[in-house]
Amino acid sequence: MNNEVSIVMWLLAVLGIVIIAGLSVYAGLLLARLRAQNKALAAGEAKRNNYLHESIHTIALAMQQDQCPLSEGCIRIAVLLDNLPDAERAGYAARWPAIHEMHDRIKHMPTHDARKEFPKKEIRKMDLEREGYEVEMEEAIQADVATLLVWVKERRQAL
DSSP states (O other), X not given: OHHHHHHHHHHHHHHHHHHHHHHHHHHHHHHHHHHHHHHHHHHHHHHHHHHHHHHHHHHHHHHHTTSSOHHHHHHHHHHHHHTSTTHHHHTXXXXXXXXXXXXXXXXXSOOGGGGGXXXXXXXXXXXXXXXXXXXXXXXXXXXXXXXXXXXXXXXXXXX
């Protein structure tokens, strides 16, 4: 009987070791899968950030070269900056105040298909208002655009 207890104890010990080894292998597989997922997420985030920075650069350059209306560029850039991962703590509105002020002044105005729902007289009135803001704020917006282009270039090199 003592012999039987000893054999049972050995079998239980071996079974415990096999179970622990199996669980260790499984945990290792899960850890490898997690690392692969994290790597894929980081690559996706880097690709998204690069796209955002590239878009900001393209729009800012078009604004600087008078290929894009200032108001449209300000709306687009403000939205792109808001979509950067560090937007909440970075204080972009304080860094480029003219761009954000223009965005705030005209964000209520309809665009694309929504414009079609308004009478032509009202659309023309909004266009004149927007164009007036562009003239009034052109110098400040262009100064923001210049510093924004430098910032984007530095950020893209850092990525």
